Structures are given as structure tokens and as C-alpha cells.
Amino acid sequence: MSARYPGMKIGYARVSTDEQNLSLQLHALEKVPCDIILTDKASGADASRKGLRRALRRIKAGDILVVWKLDRLGRSLMDLVKIVEHLNQKRAGLRILTGQGSMIDTTHSEGRLMFSLFAALAEFERELIRERTIAGMKAARRRGVHIGRPRKLSPAQLHTARRWIERRAKTYKQAADSLDVSVTTLRRGLDSFSG
Structure with missing residues (x-):
């Protein structure tokens, strides 16, 4: 455990209801090991993610949110950026264990750099949406x-x-x-x- 993140490791796992199996994610989170693991079984863009909300409420400065894959955490780039901004405000870290997002570990400088790039892309996307909205309203x-x-x-x-x-x-x-x-x-x- 680094000096900057001396707190708990809070694991989060999610499957959509048609997948039904959390075992692969839970096994990976238990190997970390996580102090607590919260889960969701939800599908659809409007599905409530009570486990994630509990994890984000519970996390404190020095804790790390651990997720098996990036797509288990957020539904869009902007959703991910909001979650990481929330973690940053609480001075907590994020660690992705596998997949394309495994380079994200905000407890290390390389992971913070990668996430900064994602945040810049999300900001760019927000600006494009804003510009399109204004142009559509004018038309x-x-x-x-x-x-x-x-x-x-x-x-x-x-x-x-x-x-x-x-x-x-x-x-x-x-x-x-x-x-x-x-x-x-x-x-x-x-x-x-x-x-």
C-alpha cells in the first residue's frame, strides 16, 4: 500500500442481468485483495447502480476503488470522467485490473496521465455537443x-x-x-x- 493511499481497497463488480455471473470479477477482486466488494446486477442505460453509489459514498481519502474492467464502471466516457473526478475530489484512487483500461491506475503517475487524456477527450466531446446544441437551437x-x-x-x-x-x-x-x-x-x- 502506498503512502498516498493507505486506506481501504473497495472492489466493485457489475454484470448485466443477462450475464448473471459475477464469479470472474469477484475472483479477480479477491486476489487484490479488496477489503470490501460491492456488486450490481443491472442492465440498460437507466438501470440503477446501487452498489456503485454505495461504493462512491463510502470511499474516503486514501482509499482505492478497484474494478475488474473499465466497462464495468462507466457507461460512457463522460460517465467515467465524472466518477474519477468524484474520486479525485475525495483524494481517492482508481485501479482497473484488466482489459483496455488496465493502464489506468490513478495511484501511479502513468495512470493519472492516461486518465488526464481521457478527461481531455471527454471535455472535447462536451464542447462538441454544446456547439451542436447551440447550432441546432439557432436553426x-x-x-x-x-x-x-x-x-x-x-x-x-x-x-x-x-x-x-x-x-x-x-x-x-x-x-x-x-x-x-x-x-x-x-x-x-x-x-x-x-x-
Whole structure:
């Protein structure tokens, strides 16, 4: 155990429900040896990973999270980066035992370097997604698509309110009360209404 990581080794194993067999992962984690091993049997992108959540809550400074393979830990690059950022904030390490991710052992400088590269790629991916989202929203606005929360007033209601106010049949307050909205909402709707 290194001086920087004198704490517990917490193992984590996960299989999807169709795999059903944790024995290979458990054997590898027991050989480390891990002080505690938490498991999940879950499949699907929205599956709850209670074992992982318990492991991340339990881990403290100086502990190491040990996982058999990288794909057992995260479902995407950004998911992995979030988990490792959480471990870094707690001053805990991560060790991957086998597979393509086995070069990741944040208890050593080489592993921290590898993970820094993954973090940079994840940041690059986040920026690409952000840029695409902004470009998509601009294109939608140019096509006249409303972006944001649903409007409280329909175009027909705004058209009616404009007629009432222009003909002095109702004040802004009376029109807003008739449409069950605030005067501010009515004014904002009329300002952006082109019908």
C-alpha cells in the first residue's frame, strides 16, 4: 500500500442481468485483495447502480476503488470522467485490473496521465455537443420553432388579446385576467407575437 493511499481497497463488480455471473470479477477482486466488494446486477442505460453509489459514498481519502474492467464502471466516457473526478475530489484512487483500461491506475503517475487524456477527450466531446446544441437551437429559431418552456398563451389567445386592447374593449389587466395570466406574461407574449 502506498503512502498516498493507505486506506481501504473497495472492489466493485457489475454484470448485466443477462450475464448473471459475477464469479470472474469477484475472483479477480479477491486476489487484490479488496477489503470490501460491492456488486450490481443491472442492465440498460437507466438501470440503477446501487452498489456503485454505495461504493462512491463510502470511499474516503486514501482509499482505492478497484474494478475488474473499465466497462464495468462507466457507461460512457463522460460517465467515467465524472466518477474519477468524484474520486479525485475525495483524494481517492482508481485501479482497473484488466482489459483496455488496465493502464489506468490513478495511484501511479502513468495512470493519472492516461486518465488526464481521457478527461481531455471527454471535455472535447462536451464542447462538441454544446456547439451542436447551440447550432441546432439557432436553426430551429430561424425556422420559427419556439425554444424553451412552453408558451402560456397560444397564438389565438394573443390575437384575441391584441384585438381587445387595440379596440379598447379591455385593458391589459382585464385581458390578462380573462386569459388567466399575469399582465407581465401578456405583455411579453404580445411583444414577441407577430400574428
